[in-house]
Amino acid sequence: MVFSNLFKRCPRTGKIHGINKSAWPKWSLLFAGLAACAWYLFRVIPKPSRAAYPCQRAAAPIRIGFLTYCVALAGYAFSFTKARSLLRNKKHVRAGLFFAAAIVSLLVFIANDARPALAANPIGTAKGIFPGRVAWVYNTNAAKWTGEGNYWDAAVNPQAEYNKSFTAGIAALSGGKNDADSWNKIFRWFNNAHGRAGTGYQAGDMIAIKINQNNSAAPAADHGNAMNANPQTCVAVVASLVNAGVPQADIWIGDPSRAVTDNIFNAIHNAFPNVKVVDYFGNNGRVTTTNVDGVFPNNDVKNSESACFYNARYIICQPLLKGHVGGIITFGSKNLYGINGILPNWQDNKRHPGNSALTAYMTNANFGGKVVLWAMDAMYPSPKLDDAPFNGVALAPFNGKQMSSFIMSLDGVAEECVSYDFWSTISGQSGGTSYINNAANAGAGVADHWNNSTAKQYAKNLDPNANGIELVTVRP
DSSP states (O other), X not given: OTTGGGEXXXXXXXXXXXXXXXXXXXXXHHHHHHHXXXXXXXXXXXXXXXXXXXXXXXXXXXXXXXXXXHHHHHHHHHHHHHHHHHHHTTOHHHHHHHHHHHHHHHHHHHHHHSOOOOOOOOEEOOOTTTTTEEEEEEOTTTOOOOSSSOTTOXXXXXXXXXXXXXXXXXXXXHOOSSHHHHHHHHHHHHHHTTTOTTOOOOTTOOXXXXXXXXXXXXXXXXXXTSSOOOHHHHHHHHHHHHHTTOOGGGEEEEETTSOOOHHHHHHHHHHOTTSEEEESSOOTTOBOOOEEESSOOOSSSOSEEEHHHHSOSEEEEOOEEEEETTTEEOOHHHHGGGGSSOOSSGGGGOOOOOHHHHHHHHHSTTTGGGEEEEEEEEEEEESSSSSOOOSSOOSTTTTTSOOOEEEEESOHHHHHHHHHHHHHHHHOOOOOOHHHHHHHHTTSOEEOOOSOTTTOXXXXXXXXXXXXXXXXXXXX
């Protein structure tokens, strides 16, 4: 009972969703913040690269909160004392300014000391068979890289476990019993909103899967450990569709603005030889594609789309959970930049998508409007665009092991939000999310964020009748 009282619990589910500060010794949380700062100084000053270690990323919120607490309290004390002194000397204008500064510092102090452990107010309207549902599929048997060799090697990524995870994810989103049942429900839901009410998948309907090969500007055997698509994820997505009865000839998969390296191509082609693997170069078994102009009016980027995606009835967006040197994050929306008719060498494109384009990728009828499933590959998250992934994640329940997860949704905005909450907590970085709220306001889905990284609960988890995200944890 004593231990239970240390935490705030949801009255409906009984699950922990915050710290009950009044039940802790008054000094304990401040001591934790001081310890986090001391640990940072002791470890990082001698070797700055340690700032990226999982233990430092895990302690970052405590450290930042403690420093904010101290700065705000010191600012209030100084400003209030100075204001009183100036007031005694009848320097009213300057005294007023310091009083205002004291009030601001006090408000920051109060906000930092008493943040409610509640999900953010959702923006937009949830989409999906179960509106706003996001499936977090966590399978400890899938991603087993230990830092030796390549993170994408088949030996440390059992294909059967990837297949099992993907099948479980679409079942959670659709209520289906197997791949065929799940995809039938998903296609029918999608078609009901796209002028084909009452119909499921029909032979000849082309499905294009956009993977992320951003670190392959030229044909190559593989991409080393720079973050590109995982071969096992690619095969799992295609296998699920084929199991559901989709002919291989109706499936295209790849990145038309980059090279699909041999490790990706061979994995797909050996399992499904009639599936078309598309890249920019179209050699050694790959196919290439032309562009269709005038379908993406935006000042940031080209007004075009790769023909195979333009002609597709459905798009599956398969991004990676990783950061970006300019845009902070590069998730599902940015993944669609690769079908925008761009060139393999990023410098040749002259322009880079800003918030306007990132929002448009999610809302344009030929881009996000065709996405039937947003399937974030979060097996191996990465802090940067072209770095190797983290070798283990400190956040619970991963506890130093691989994230080994898919984050999947029929609501693209919801998928981006959940992906961001995980990535930001793991990496200690923040920002780059304006396009998400803009897309929600434009009708692309619902934007919502978890209450905290321990409980990982969203508006609909806390209140089933609320508008917002429902995060469903799936453990195949």
